[in-house]
Amino acid sequence: MTKFIFFTGGVVSSVGKGVTAAALGRLLKARGLSVGVQKLDPYINVDPGTMSPYQHGEVFVTEDGAETDLDLGHYERFIDINLNQVSNVTTGRVYAEVIARERRGDYLGGTIQVIPHITNEIKRNIHQVADTTAADVVLVEVGGTVGDIESLPFLEALRQMRSDVGQENTLYIHVTFLPHIGASDELKTKPTQHSARELRGIGIHPDIIIARADHPIPQEHIKKIALFCDVTETAVIPAATSDVLYGVPLLLEEAGLADLVVERLQLATSQKPDLQAWAKMIEGIRQPKPTITVGIVGKYVELHDAYMSVREALYHAGIAHNRQVEIEWIHSGDLEKGRGWERLEGLAGVVVPGGFGERGVEGKILTARWARENKTPYLGLCLGMQVMCIEFTRHLLGSDEPNSTEFDATTEQPVISLMADQHDLADMGGTMRLGVYPCRLVDGSKAAAAYGQPQVSERHRHRWEFNNSYRELLAQNGMLFSGLSPDGRLVEIAEFEEHPFMLGCQFHPEFKSRPNRPHPLFAAFLGAAVAHSTNSENQAELADS
Numbered sequence: 311m312t313k314f315i316f317f318t319g320g321v322v323s324s325v326g327k328g329v330t331a332a333a334l335g336r337l338l339k340a341r342g343l344s345v346g347v348q349k350l351d352p353y354i355n356v357d358p359g360t361m362s363p364y365q366h367g368e369v370f371v372t373e374d375g376a377e378t379d380l381d382l383g384h385y386e387r388f389i390d391i392n393l394n395q396v397s398n399v400t401t402g403r404v405y406a407e408v409i410a411r412e413r414r415g416d417y418l419g420g421t422i423q424v425i426p427h428i429t430n431e432i433k434r435n436i437h438q439v440a441d442t443t444a445a446d447v448v449l450v451e452v453g454g455t456v457g458d459i460e461s462l463p464f465l466e467a468l469r470q471m472r473s474d475v476g477q478e479n480t481l482y483i484h485v486t487f488l489p490h491i492g493a494s495d496e497l498k499t500k501p502t503q504h505s506a507r508e509l510r511g512i513g514i515h516p517d518i519i520i521a522r523a524d525h526p527i528p529q530e531h532i533k534k535i536a537l538f539c540d541v542t543e544t545a546v547i548p549a550a551t552s553d554v555l556y557g558v559p560l561l562l563e564e565a566g567l568a569d570l571v572v573e574r575l576q577l578a579t580s581q582k583p584d585l586q587a588w589a590k591m592i593e594g595i596r597q598p599k600p601t602i603t604v605g606i607v608g609k610y611v612e613l614h615d616a617y618m619s620v621r622e623a624l625y626h627a628g629i630a631h632n633r634q635v636e637i638e639w640i641h642s643g644d645l646e647k648g649r650g651w652e653r654l655e656g657l658a659g660v661v662v663p664g665g666f667g668e669r670g671v672e673g674k675i676l677t678a679r680w681a682r683e684n685k686t687p688y689l690g691l692c693l694g695m696q697v698m699c700i701e702f703t704r705h706l707l708g709s710d711e712p713n714s715t716e717f718d719a720t721t722e723q724p725v726i727s728l729m730a731d732q733h734d735l736a737d738m739g740g741t742m743r744l745g746v747y748p749c750r751l752v753d754g755s756k757a758a759a760a761y762g763q764p765q766v767s768e769r770h771r772h773r774w775e776f777n778n779s780y781r782e783l784l785a786q787n788g789m790l791f792s793g794l795s796p797d798g799r800l801v802e803i804a805e806f807e808e809h810p811f812m813l814g815c816q817f818h819p820e821f822k823s824r825p826n827r828p829h830p831l832f833a834a835f836l837g838a839a840v841a842h843s844t845n846s847e848n849q850a851e852l853a854d855s
């Protein structure tokens with residue numbers, strides 16, 4: 311029998327509900343339990359795939375090609391599991407399914423209502439996680455904050471779950487925030503009290519309250535929350551902001567969260583939590599180490615969440631190379647206007663991540679030129695690989711004509727063009743090349759050396775593709791197509807032979823990186839960046855002496 315843990319958020323958004331839930335997932339896994347995960351998002355988009363990164367941050371892509379909320383990235387990284395299509399469900403998706411059934415006549419003339427039809431569909435989705443994973447515990451996080459109109463049907467479905475599957479199989483965890491008043495230097499519990507009351511008004515009595523705060527939480531506050539929110543003192547878990555993101559599981563372990571969950575749900579686990587390796591990793595992260603500065607050149611750089619997985623993957627690679635990675639966020643739009651180039655000087659390496667649309671793309675093409683000419687390590691992710699190929703073709707032909715048909719539909723030199731099956735698509739949502747595809751590596755290449763295996767499988771999210779008519783020209787001039795689809799038709803990885811490290815991949819390796827298992831391409835890139843910065847320092851010293 312699968313047990314369910316439901317996470318709701320109170321007081322404000324962005325308190326780290328996703329990280330908290332993901333951290334609990336890690337603690338349960340460390341006790342030998344299998345864990346499934348689902349994020350319920352109250353917005354009406356069918357998935358976040360069509361949303362601007364400014365609105366929503368990064369779109370995280372699963373193995374089976376679901377375009378999902380970035381919280382799923384936290385779950386994968388903390389728990390080290392692969393999620394799938396049922397792991398993220400939105401209001402839009404629930405309604406789309408119910409309306410499709412209504413149109414088919416499945417409801418036999420009935421009136422379709424929020425309760426029970428919408429709530430039943432939500433519960434069907436929740437059960438699907440249990441059915442497909444057969445996990446011991448399924449963690450379900452509801453996006454937004456209690457009190458939002460949009461999340462009501464989800465909360466009602468969660469309320470019903472307790473009577474459906476039983477008290478002993480459900481647990482409600484409410485994650486709140488204690489604001490800090492500067493003038494009196496104190497934390498306030500009142501918003502938490504109100505939020506718990508709001509939740510009770512909906513019929514959910516929280517079993518555990520996790521109180522987040524940016525300051526240490528005094529015991530008297532715990533007592534107060536317990537009294538006013540009607541939970542035991544042991545069920546109020548203080549969670550002050552951690553200095554290290556991946557340290558959250560250890561903080562929650564110390565606060566007794568997982569033991570409490572095991573006890574309340576009567577989870578069958580005799581195993582003592584195995585957190586040794588994780589604790590060792592955190593100890594390593596906390597050690598002071600030399601910093602290394604890497605640039606990310608993108609067009610959503612004002613909002614770092616838009617590149618969440620890229621940032622994390624760089625951070626993971628830093629752990630492996632014993633470096634503290636600092637990121638220089640550089641706007642590609644500035645570069646194309648001739649501004650901000652001084653910020654590239656002295657960088658150990660530069661990453662050009664994925665992106666869509668014409669804005670800022672010339673700045674990325676210029677960045678690829680700069681990295682090629684300055685022999686600075688470069689990692690191109692999806693669009694970053696495409697601009698690297700466009701730039702090299704422009705250089706070889708001595709013309710600015712080469713382009714992607716995404717940015718210039720009538721270019722005479724379409725180095726990047728639409729895949730055959732993308733030409734006549736009318737729908738924008740969910741119609742890209744999504745999810746994992748195999749990629750064969752070319753012996754002796756930097757890609758093959760990084761991975762140390764002949765074939766890999768990586769996650770994609772793109773519409774455009776390298777145009778094979780340009781393969782010969784580029785290959786003859788020093789570009790190695792080091793990763794191809796098994797039939798040899800699609801270019802998956804391109805790299806330069808005569809460059810310390812300049813590599814672009816059509817897929818998104820950042821989604822598969824883990825703190826304790828950095829992605830091979832990020833690790834190789836950062837290794838090259840470390841060598842590059844050491845070289846530059848040595849040269850600077852030589853020049854000085």
Ligand code: GLN
Pocket residue numbers: 663664665666667691692693694716771772773774775
């Ligand atoms: N816009 C490009 C394409 O669709 C690149 C996509 C991406 O970087 N994810 O092919």
